[in-house]
Amino acid sequence: xxxxxxxxxxxxxxxxxxxxxxxxxxxxxxxxxxxxxxxxxxxxxxxxxxxxxxxxxxxxxxxxxxxxxxxxxxxxxxxxxxxxxxxxxxxxxxxxxxxxxxxxxxxxxxxxxxxxxxxxxxxxxxxxxxxxxxxxxxxxxxxxxxxxxxxxxxxxxxxxxxxxxxxxxxxxxxxxxxxxxxxxxxxxxxxxxxxxxxxxxxxxxxxxxxxxxxxxxxxxxxxxxxxxxxxxxxxxxxxxxxxxxxxxxxxxxxxxxxxxxxxxxxxxxxxxxxxxxxxxxxxxxxxxxxxxxxxxx
Amino acid sequence: xxxxxxxxxxxxxxxxxxxxxxxxxxxxxxxxxxxxxxxxxxxxxxxxxxxxxxxxxxxxxxxxxxxxxxxxxxxxxxxxxxxxxxxxxxxxxxxxxxxxxxxxxxxxxxxxxxxxxxxxxxxxxxxxxxxxxxxxxxxxxxxxxxxxxxxxxxxxxxxxxxxxxxxxxxxxxxxxxxxxxxxxxxxxxxxxxxxxxxxxxxxxxxxxxxxxxxxxxxxxxxxxxxxxxxxxxxxxxxxxxxxxxxxxxxxxxxxxxxxxxxxxxxxxxxxxxxxxxxxxxxxxxxxxxxxx
Numbered sequence: 001x002x003x004x005x006x007x008x009x010x011x012x013x014x015x016x017x018x019x020x021x022x023x024x025x026x027x028x029x030x031x032x033x034x035x036x037x038x039x040x041x042x043x044x045x046x047x048x049x050x051x052x053x054x055x056x057x058x059x060x061x062x063x064x065x066x067x068x069x070x071x072x073x074x075x076x077x078x079x080x081x082x083x084x085x086x087x088x089x090x091x092x093x094x095x096x097x098x099x100x101x102x103x104x105x106x107x108x109x110x111x112x113x114x115x116x117x118x119x120x121x122x123x124x125x126x127x128x129x130x131x132x133x134x135x136x137x138x139x140x141x142x143x144x145x146x147x148x149x150x151x152x153x154x155x156x157x158x159x160x161x162x163x164x165x166x167x168x169x170x171x172x173x174x175x176x177x178x179x180x181x182x183x184x185x186x187x188x189x190x191x192x193x194x195x196x197x198x199x200x201x202x203x204x205x206x207x208x209x210x211x212x213x214x215x216x217x218x219x220x221x222x223x224x225x226x227x228x229x230x231x232x233x234x235x236x237x238x239x240x241x242x243x244x245x246x247x248x249x250x251x252x253x254x255x256x257x258x259x260x261x262x263x264x265x266x267x268x269x270x271x272x273x274x275x276x277x278x279x280x281x282x283x284x285x286x287x288x289x290x291x292x293x294x295x296x297x
Numbered sequence: 298x299x300x301x302x303x304x305x306x307x308x309x310x311x312x313x314x315x316x317x318x319x320x321x322x323x324x325x326x327x328x329x330x331x332x333x334x335x336x337x338x339x340x341x342x343x344x345x346x347x348x349x350x351x352x353x354x355x356x357x358x359x360x361x362x363x364x365x366x367x368x369x370x371x372x373x374x375x376x377x378x379x380x381x382x383x384x385x386x387x388x389x390x391x392x393x394x395x396x397x398x399x400x401x402x403x404x405x406x407x408x409x410x411x412x413x414x415x416x417x418x419x420x421x422x423x424x425x426x427x428x429x430x431x432x433x434x435x436x437x438x439x440x441x442x443x444x445x446x447x448x449x450x451x452x453x454x455x456x457x458x459x460x461x462x463x464x465x466x467x468x469x470x471x472x473x474x475x476x477x478x479x480x481x482x483x484x485x486x487x488x489x490x491x492x493x494x495x496x497x498x499x500x501x502x503x504x505x506x507x508x509x510x511x512x513x514x515x516x517x518x519x520x521x522x523x524x525x526x527x528x529x530x531x532x533x534x535x536x537x538x539x540x541x542x543x544x545x546x547x548x549x550x551x552x553x554x555x556x557x558x559x560x561x562x563x564x565x566x567x568x569x570x571x572x573x574x575x576x577x578x579x580x581x582x583x584x585x586x587x588x589x
Contacts, residue, residue, distance in 0.1 A: 014491060014492060017491075017492040017493075018407040018411035018413070018492060019407075019413065021403050021404075021407055021492075022403075022404055022407045022408070022419065024400075025400055025404050025423065025463050026419055026422075026423070028460055028463065029422060029423050029426055029460075029463065029464070030422070032434065032438070032441075032460045032461075033422075033425075033426040033429065033434070033460075033461075034422070035437070036433070036434040036437035036438065036441075037429070037433055037434070039436070039437040039440075040433050040434070040436055040437060043436060052436070052440065092324075095320070096321070096324060099317045099320055099321055100321065102317075104314070104317065104318070104321075106318075106321075110321055110325055112571075112572070112575060112576075113325045113328050113329060114324065114325070114328055115571070115575060115579070116328070116332075116568060116571055116572075116575075117328060117331075118517075118571075119517055119564070119567040119568050119570070119571040119575070120521070120564050120567065120568070121520070121521035121522075121523065121537050121540075121563060121564065121567070122521070122523065123521075123523050123537045123540050123541050123560075123563065124537075124540070124560045124561075124563050124564045125331070127335075127540065127544050127556055127557070127559075127560040128331035128332075128334060128335050128557070128560060129331060130544070131334075131338075131351075131553055131556065131557070132330070132331060132334050132351070136347075137346055137347060137351055137553065138351055139351075141350070141351065142350055142351050142352050145349075145350045146350075172327070172328065172331070176328065180579045184579070229428050232430050233430055233431070235432075235523070235524050236521075236523040236524065236537070239523070239541065240523075240541055240544070243545065253432075254430065254432060257432040257435075258432070258435075258524075258528075261435065261436060262528070267436060270436070271436060273432075274430070274432040274433045274435070274436075275433065277430040277432055277433065278429060278430055278432075278433045281428060281429065281430055282425075285425065285428045286425070289421060289424055289425060289428075290421075293417055293420070293421050293424075
């Protein structure tokens with residue numbers, strides 16, 4: 001009888017099945033993520049222009065990249081944008097969460113209002129804010145029509161200020177989401193701890209500063225990771241809101257990479273800028289992910 | 298109902314409470330403002346925007362901007378309106394969300410209930426892929442899609458979104474299934490149930506909440522994507538790219554009212570999903586992934 005052999009095959013199949021199911025996803029990840037990263041890294045060391053070429057030029061692209069005025073503008077902008085965006089989103093999100101926490105009436109109405117911008121595309125957000133901030137038809141015009149003749153708000157047309165309009169729109173879009181994260185954290189705190197501190201005579205301010213905020217550490221960390229991840233990807237919003245302008249005033253690494261690779265046909269330089277972006281993100285994400293995965297062992 | 302259900306330990310006086318409401322309402326206005334601006338100005342004739350006040354209600358109500366945005370507005374070089382692009386987005390989103398969610402569920406199941414040596418590494422490598430700046434894969438992806446003959450097609454975009462969505466869906470299902478008692482799986486195994494049977498009969502029936510999270514997340518991300526759509530959309534561009542082309546078009550008069558109507562059209566599907574299922578999303582997300 002062949003029965004033992006078939007059982008054997010079936011049990012062995014059962015042993016292998018889980019790995020077989022996972023294998024396609026893992027293979028796809030290896031190829032489309034890590035293989036592609038390797039490909040881009042290789043390209044960044046070649047003289048590729050419009051199409052990939054394999055003439056190695058060493059670090060020439062990186063040297064050229066860091067000699068470019070545009071790249072320095074992009075780096076300065078991402079530094080301003082990312083730091084303001086992360087800090088303001090965190091503060092607004094924390095403030096709203098703390099204010100909503102005492103189970104006030106109307107929370108059920110307010111929460112979706114705070115959250116809905118997160119559902120929108122950055123292109124939609126950009127379109128709405130682009131015209132609302134436009135001096136000719138938007139806020140400035142509205143204020144002047146309402147009688148405040150000298151009101152002036154031209155940030156979006158001003159090379160020195162345009163970057164802050166991107167911060168404004170980005171904060172509008174994501175601060176509600178940060179609020180939801182902090183609110184979940186606050187609701188998870190054991191009330192007994194707070195009551196005990198109150199009996200010991202702690203004021204509300206002390207409660208928050210000494211107990212609540214330290215207990216929110218995981219929420220702060222998650223918020224930081226998510227926001228920095230969104231900040232460096234800030235491509236869509238810049239395209240929709242300012243198109244990188246006025247001039248090059250709101251150029252970011254993401255827009256720089258795109259224009260050098262696909263419109264200026266400097267693929268080698270575009271690839272090297274993408275590598276710098278990846279390395280920046282990895283410096284933040286790898287330690288975070290490593291700690292997360294170790295903890296859960 | 299009492300005005301205040303005071304089950305937190307933080308006590309607030311009357312004045313503090315008024316202050317809280319004031320701040321909360323001001324922020325609510327801030328969040329609603331762009332929605333109001335878009336809505337009101339999408340039902341006005343253009344002259345009322347260029348010659349009037351953006352915050353004012355329309356003097357003449359009109360649905361022409363909506364009609365124009367949907368079916369006649371100039372997108373790129375064709376006067377097609379946003380309709381065909383809306384269709385492209387639907388054709389792209391539905392399969393991409395379905396495939397990435399189903400595969401993510403199976404991955405999560407394997408990674409929690411069929412652990413093997415090195416599984417954390419496999420998961421870690423997949424998880425990191427959620428956080429890469431996509432600029433790093435744009436050039437190779439363009440090359441590969443070209444070689445596969447999928448450049449500029451809806452199936453090409455589906456492939457891209459499935460590939461870069463798998464990390465997230467796997468993460469959600471893995472964290473969710475990790476809390477599910479493994480003993481039940483082992484017991485079913487002893488009773489002779491196989492890999493797929495256990496998944497189908499035991500895990501899947503309890504997966505509702507996390508499936509909602511995964512579907513909402515993927516749906517909003519893919520619908521709202523611009524970078525991949527602009528890079529690989531070709532003649533099958535999604536809604537976001539078309540909207541951007543409409544708004545940035547430099548020829549002719551800027552039809553702000555049409556832009557606003559188009560922006561709302563692009564926002565409707567994701568807003569609808571948030572309104573219907575948003576509450577489950579936040580709840581599920583908090584339970585699944587952002588806990589410390």
